[in-house]
Amino acid sequence: MRASPPKEIEKYRVDAVDAALGVLQLIAEAPDLGLSEITRRSGQSKARVYRLLCSLEASNFISSTAEKRTYRLGLAALAIGNAAERQIDIARIAGPIIAKLGSSTGETVQLRVRDGRNSLCVAGWEPERAVKVLAGIGGSRPMHAGSGVVLLAFQDEAFRETLLSEPLKAFTERTCVDPDRLRQVLANVRSQGFYVSHGEVSPDLISISAPVMGPDGKIIATIHIGAPTGRVSESLLPTLVETVRSAARELSALLAASRNPG
Amino acid sequence: MRASPPKEIEKYRVDAVDAALGVLQLIAEAPDLGLSEITRRSGQSKARVYRLLCSLEASNFISSTAEKRTYRLGLAALAIGNAAERQIDIARIAGPIIAKLGSSTGETVQLRVRDGRNSLCVAGWEPERAVKVLAGIGGSRPMHAGSGVVLLAFQDEAFRETLLSEPLKAFTERTCVDPDRLRQVLANVRSQGFYVSHGEVSPDLISISAPVMGPDGKIIATIHIGAPTGRVSESLLPTLVETVRSAARELSALLAASRNPG
DNA sequence: CCGATTGGTTCGCTAGATGAACCAATGGTT
DNA sequence: AACCATTGGTTCATCTAGCGAACCAATCGG
Structure with missing residues (x-):
């Protein structure tokens, strides 16, 4: 065939x-x-x-x-959606890891994948606290802001450039909409392997994201925690970054294992 | 118009x-x-x-x-399904009540509604135990067995009779497939206001169901807990029945309130 | 009381979906 | 290795099924 x-x-x-x-x-x-x-x-x-x-x-x-x-x-x-949750590998496998990351940090977790030129939330977790970020599972938005940046950073250059060549929507005044500056940011993400976003999607919101990679070196998803800025002190940041990165690595490994059964 | x-x-x-x-x-x-x-x-x-x-x-x-x-x-x-979960009143409102019922009994909870001539699970909760019943959200099956019986009991007589006039599938040897006996069972459910099912859907599974009613007296859903038979002693049963019934009443009230905003 | 808008319905026309037939590639069997 | 059944994918002439303009009755707002 x-x-x-x-x-x-x-x-x-x-x-x-x-x-x-x-x-x-x-x-x-x-x-x-x-x-x-x-x-x-x-x-x-x-x-x-x-x-x-x-x-x-x-x-x-x-x-x-x-x-x-x-x-x-x-x-x-409803029925279709729940079936999808069971069928789509990443949503199913990520469940436990997301929950662990959430309960260990006490903050909202999202797992986002590329859907066309958007970043779509396929799974999430919310803490039981009065003030928290909404998980917004199923939600979709442009990938040039917030944790979507990680998703964008690891796409093919061609895809990145076409996306950068179009007008970029600003969610807040901190959203980076300048192609040149964004290119810099993306390069940084690629070399560092994580991204911290301050109020790019909505003010007073900080998020820490790391890429979930496939065995072929291509990006599969971003996992990130989102918190009100007030709850993330400068001193706490490095620990959180490491926690998120390790969750991302763990998920990458699990996914790789699931693809090669046996 | x-x-x-x-x-x-x-x-x-x-x-x-x-x-x-x-x-x-x-x-x-x-x-x-x-x-x-x-x-x-x-x-x-x-x-x-x-x-x-x-x-x-x-x-x-x-x-x-x-x-x-x-x-x-x-x-x-995935996205559609999650949107549906937010849009469909009953799935959204029942969430907290289901979780409460689940954690207080330690057993799996399902909320099922009529979907055509089937009973469809629209929401659920699973305990963190080694042995448990699966929630099976999105799952659909005939309504003449298990908790579906409650759903069937409170349908219009016309609907009940057409369904009874067709051949009924037996899931186990305990599934009641005799129209006359089933009519008896349904009448019982209507007068008692709850139903306990022993191994009708699968062996070694017991479920306790109560109807969620609308303000118009029509049935909206069934809520039930499902457990391995071994975990439900004869002496425990009455308490569990009352717990399930009170959850059902609470949900009925909440739904009624949501329909008449203000 | 009136004009604008709503959800729903009709009907003749033709664009567009249809199914039978076809193709190349694959994999198991002998 | 020659075979055959089966796979996913493609073509094209036919005619049906979906189309939009126009229409209707029921509401609503003013």
Whole structure:
């Protein structure tokens, strides 16, 4: 069977399916919208959106609240998500390590992977404290800020450059949006093997990230802890960095082991 | 706007979308199958399945392992699932109550709702013990066995009868598959307000379930604890039953409160 | 009381999805 | 090593199924 000639996924896509999945993701991001609003945001025709909604609803991927005629995710979406958690190696294997890192540091932990040009949180852990960072599992954002920087640092140069050549969104005034400075930062991350971010994603938030590498030397994910700046003193930092790095190494090793069964 | 005339969801369904969602669910249940096997199981034509797979993959709902040409759920599925967990009232609100019930009894907890003619686990909790029942979040099975009995007991009579009129699958030799006896059991559950199941779903497993009711008197879910039979002595049972029932009542109240905001 | 907007429905047209047939590559069997 | 069944992937003429414009009745806000 043909091994390498790249199969042409793009040219076989079924338009109706793409549109439906788009609507589904729209509803995931913005629940409780009505037909008209969904139509507007999706840029499709109303009749089409309505039909897609019917199909999605009939399969229980979405459900419409009885009277208000407004849509949100349904039970099938729940089921799919939980199946995904079991099927996706990294989410499953990382679980225990994330929990350990969390309870030993007492701070929120996130595991993020590249999803297209975004950084997506695939697993997380939250401490039982009044003040904490939200884990936001399933959340997605550009990878040029916060722990995403680590993810970006270890991508192919080509990918990095195309991403740097586009306008970069500033989340706070501390977000680095200058390509040249960012290039410097990325080089630093590559040589040091970790990254500490101060208020780049939201003010008063500090995060410490380290890369999870595959046996082929490619990056798989970033693991990081996030804490309110007040809780991370200058003296505490080095210990935390080492704790995060060792968790990242441990996860890298476990993943490598799982790929070569036996 | 028309209030009651039932909108005709069925007749607007888009075939390609239905087929795609079917394939997606197939992959959720049985990951790591190849094109041919998926084609066989879905009963569609190979070309169609291939196109659907392309669309699903392009949107990251599934991903194909590089060389083995085999498919499993992708990152978008994860993201959707986590969004669903946040959007679906019952899954979100039940979280703390489930955890409390779990840690106070030391046994696995499940919250199950009706999904079509099945009972679907929407949330769960597992103890940190060597021997325990699996939570199986996202799992689905017929509702005539185990805690599903409670779900069935409080459905409309019409629904109950149509379900009873069909052949009932026996999971173990203790599963009740006789319509008449089952009718008796259901009546009992309705009058007592709880149900204790011994090895109906799998041997050596006991479960104690109570219904979560809506303000309209309709059933919303069942909450139950599941334990190895050996850990539940005759003398312990009454206390456990009361603990489960009170958790169910608490959840019912919380849900009622959330529906009438303010 | 009115105009704007909502969710839902109809219908004729044709773009686009469809399935049968085909291909090359692979792997187990003899 | 020659075989055959099976795999993942591709093509193309056919015709159906999805399409959007237009429409409807029910609400809502003012």
